[in-house]
Amino acid sequence: MREERVQWRGIAALRCSAGGTSVVVVPGRGAKLVSLRDRTGREWLAQGDGRPVLGDPATAFEDAEMCGWDECIPTIDRSRTTTGLIAPDHGDAWNRAWEESPDGALSTHLPSVDATFERGIGLEADGTLTLSYRVKAGPAGADILWAAHPLFxxxxxxxxxLDAAKPxxxxxxxxAxxxxxxxxxxxxxxxxxxxSAKYYTDPEERPRWARIDRRDGASLRLEWEGRAVRTLGVWLDRSRFATEDVVAFEPSTGWYDSVDAASAADRVLRVGPGGTAEWSLVVRLTAS
Incomplete structure (x- = not known):
């Protein structure tokens, strides 16, 4: 995997490439993935309308760039957490600067649950992108509702x-x-x-993949590994909130969007005091 420093809307970014596939990451903007291109140059992530990046921590998610791939943690909806603090809309991480470590992983602190969240990245020449996640709780432990938020x-x-049999x-x-x-x-x-519409798989199912097939033969398949990931959300938007037609596959550690409600229903990732949890996502791109 080759890495090079680039710019995205005037912000420092990192482009990773292998075998003609490339991904661009912006550590200073929630470690957002702002581009995912297959070996033909096809862009799979929404690019938005080019609106300025708002640095105010109080910015509402729908008023931000509405593009790329964000990480929502420890909640999607604004919600009270196990610490008694309120986690903002779409969580603590998406509009916060992440730190880079020598091994290339990116991490950030989640103040609403006093936990550390880390993501590593790997890209293979065959177009396989792997994202490796790790959350470490503080002394009090934490209930974590994480969801990937890629706007494809x-x-x-x-x-x-979808890997789903039940309605x-x-x-x-x-x-719901x-x-x-x-x-x-x-x-x-x-x-x-x-x-716009949002669905979740049945809470008793454990889906493991979701896929987009293009009529020209290209495809994107998202898979996940690890017991922490328990469900899948699917957000469909025809320019109601996003500026383009998008589908978001949202594998998640909780059911469904509020960590408070998920905790009450015992449908959430519980990390004990000082404990850790790990999981991973794999994106497989097939070019036409």
């Missing part, structure tokens, strides 16, 4: 495939309700411009 571009003719749950409203029917048909159903 969605094109006409795409087919979304999905519609969590777009304040209260079952979404009858086949999961694949549900997430591939036509949506009008300006619409």
């Amino acid at each position: 571009l969605r094109e006409a003719g795409d087919r979304i495939r 999905l749950w519609d969590v777009s409203a304040p209260t 309700v079952p979404a009858p029917g086949d999961p694949g048909e549900r997430v591939n159903a036509p949506m009008p411009k300006g619409a």
Whole structure:
């Protein structure tokens, strides 16, 4: 894997490349992945509308860049944590500068739960991207609801495939309700411009992958390893919040968006005092 220093919207970034595949990471902006290109040069991540990067920690997620791949931890929705503190919308990490370590890993402190969060990156010549995660709790321990938040571009003719057999749950409203029917048909159903929807796999299932197939033969497959990852969220947006049509595959350590609610339901990653938890994601790109 080759690494080079670049700029993204005037902010220092790191481009990793191997075998024609490349990924660009911005440590100073939540370690966001702002580009993921396969060996043909196809961009898989939403690029947004180029709006300025807002440095105010109080910036709402939907007012930020709405592009790339963010890490949501220890919650997605604004929520009270096990420390009694409030974690902001989409968590502590996405708009915080991360530190670089000599081995190339990036890390940040999560103040709302007094924990440390770390992510390593690896890229193979065959287009396989591996993200390795580790969370270390402080003396009080922590309940952690982490979710990846990659905004993958969605094109006409795409087919979304999920590792899910049971009906999905519609969590777009304040209260989750079952979404009858086949999961694949549900997430591939036509949506009008300006619409948005969020689903989760059934809490009793343990999905392990999600995939986008392009009609020209290209594909992206997201897989995850580790007992910590227990469920999958799927966010579909046709320019209601994002500026492009996107699908976000959100493997998560909790069910569903609020760490407070997930803790109450015992559907969350519990890390004991001073303990650690690890998991990983793998992105496999197939070029057309």
